[in-house]
Amino acid sequence: MTDTATGPVATQIRRRLTExxxxxxLEVINDSHHHAGHMGDDGSGExxxxxxxxxxxxxxxxxxxxxxxxxxxxADLLAEKIHALSIRASAPDEG
Known part of the structure; x- marks a missing residue:
């Protein structure tokens, strides 16, 4: 399993998707630095x-x-903490 983000929100994402x-x-990538100062940036960096x-x-x-x-x-993270989420979901036989 690979994950590149380690902050508290990323940790919750990883835990919930694993459960x-x-x-x-599973890779959790924090893209927030690309959106600093833009709408939806809450200053948390996550x-x-x-x-x-x-x-x-x-x-x-x-x-x-x-x-x-x-x-x-x-769901609750999307409502309260995550402004944008890009999802790449696949089954094992799809690479």
Missing amino acids: ALSPEK SHFTVIVQSRHFLSKSRVERQRMVNQAL
């Missing part, structure tokens, strides 16, 4: 993220269903 999806691969997640739970699921599964696992 909900048991991923084979407002914009990309997650790359590969899980058996995504087998036979559409792209939209996969994104909903990720969003559901992170």
